[in-house]
């Protein structure tokens with residue numbers, strides 16, 4: 001079966017822009033749908049009875065926002081999330097997402113490595129399609145720990161530190177990082193060519209017309225699922 005078509009970083013950013021302008025979506029809505037999809041991918045990988053303790057690492061951009069939303073849904077699914085969110089922007093949306101978690105008494109930690117050692121699963125919501133260049137502080141040690149750690153990782157949209165077009169870094173903290181699972185938001189990015197783990201697509205709200213305009217495929221979602229599992233490189237299963 002042919003692989004789903006991929007969406008490069010420029011097209012992915014343009015799609016988000018269109019969804020938020022002529023598409024009439026707000027960023028809050030897109031992030032809520034993305035975070036819900038992440039939480040459903042986590043549930044499909046391993047239910048809370050098996051892996052209750054989830055460490056959610058959030059970066060400063062919208063990839064991190066997806067992680068904040070996912071953690072709230074995971075809490076309601078019965079998991080015990082812990083947040084690592086070292087670089088919070090002043091943006092009001094992120095403050096609200098954080099407050100919602102604080103009301104649920106979801107803990108925030110500054111000690112990623114200590115928390116990782118006590119976790120059953122890690123969600124990597126550090127960088128998505130706007131990552132570029134060398135990993136800057138405070139993230140190199142975190143990315144190194146993801147690359148070298150034993151705890152399985154679910155990456156949101158991209159394994160953080162991977163180049164969106166060219167895949168895994170040849171050196172630096174992300175060298176050798178190949179997470180256990182990936183959930184691509186809306187469509188796989190070109191980096192999936194190098195990905196080896198379990199792979200889901202989420203974002204069940206985009207019309208066929210928009211998918212055609214941007215040159216990607218709407219995957220075969222089932223029932224009321226917000227995610228569908230596909231092959232590592234985007235093949236239909």
Ligand SMILES: NC(=O)C1=CN([C@@H]2O[C@H](COP(=O)(O)OP(=O)(O)OC[C@H]3O[C@@H](n4cnc5c(N)ncnc54)[C@H](OP(=O)(O)O)[C@@H]3O)[C@@H](O)[C@H]2O)[C@H](O)CC1
Nearest residue numbers: 030031061062063128129130131132134135136157185186
């Ligand atoms: N429909 C959808 O598919 C949706 C997907 N969403 C998610 O949004 C991300 C893309 O979000 P964006 O805000 O554009 O960017 P990122 O989160 O990927 O990253 C931006 C921040 O990362 C920092 N950054 C970038 N490069 C580096 C680096 N080399 N070292 C350290 N930090 C880096 C950058 O920080 P600054 O310090 O420079 O400000 C940015 O702040 C997409 O992947 C999806 O997960 C949305 O939820 C909407 C719907």
Ligand SMILES: [K+]
Nearest residue numbers: 124127156158
């Ligand atoms: K990520």
